[in-house]
Amino acid sequence: MKIGIISCYRHPSRLERLRPSALPSSAPELIAGLCPADAEIELVIEREQVMRYDRGWDLAFLSYLHSDFEHARVVSERLREVGTVTIAGGRHASTFPELCTESFDAVVVGEPERAVPALIADWAQGELGSVYERPVQTPAEIRPARYDLIDFSANTFRLPALEATRGCPFSCGFCVLTGKEKWRYRPVAEVVAEIRDRKVLAEKSMRS
Numbered sequence: 001m002k003i004g005i006i007s008c009y010r011h012p013s014r015l016e017r018l019r020p021s022a023l024p025s026s027a028p029e030l031i032a033g034l035c036p037a038d039a040e041i042e043l044v045i046e047r048e049q050v051m052r053y054d055r056g057w058d059l060a061f062l063s064y065l066h067s068d069f070e071h072a073r074v075v076s077e078r079l080r081e082v083g084t085v086t087i088a089g090g091r092h093a094s095t096f097p098e099l100c101t102e103s104f105d106a107v108v109v110g111e112p113e114r115a116v117p118a119l120i121a122d123w124a125q126g127e128l129g130s131v132y133e134r135p136v137q138t139p140a141e142i143r144p145a146r147y148d149l150i151d152f153s154a155n156t157f158r159l160p161a162l163e164a165t166r167g168c169p170f171s172c173g174f175c176v177l178t179g180k181e182k183w184r185y186r187p188v189a190e191v192v193a194e195i196r197d198r199k200v201l202a203e204k205s206m207r208s
Helices: 027-032 066-079 090-097 115-124 188-207
Strands: 003-009 040-045 060-063 087-088 106-108
Touching: 027 040, 027 060, 060 066, 060 115, 066 087, 066 090, 087 090, 087 188, 090 106, 106 115
Parallel strands: 003 040, 003 060, 060 087, 087 106
Antiparallel strands: none
16 A cells, blocks of 8 residues: 655745745654554655655545645646545645545545544545544544654754644634644653654664
């Protein structure tokens, strides 16, 4: 099984330009951590690299901001033309799932920890649904991201990130990200273990 996970982005000029960020979306490595252990996974961060459509992926998960929806639709349609099943996820997809089903084969609504494994299992059985919404019940369900798949050489400005909490304690009316999910803390022991794992990976990267 070959899976592509894409953080979609289009430069404000609408031209094919890269725009590396110190804190890019961590959605790709988060989704990767929910895929089968034997899956061949490739991350594509469009802020850092040009998207290619000849990767031979079976499935492709696309995450994007509201402002990049039209571009994400184009990416999805081009991938579908070469036989890749596409899945939309993120805040926009969660807010407008019906709209997304017009351009994607399936949509993940809300948090991915339960929805992504269920979707992949259904696809493997030839029974892919259109919308998957499986709320996380406890913070302990939040799994470590696949930091080992990140190519830090593609963005030397990138800072290592780690999810210790989820949600937002505020409810700003102008923001599409806040006030949608409860403010939760991951188990401290799991966060500490993840920090240690990240340190080991960083040390190996520095030696290589």
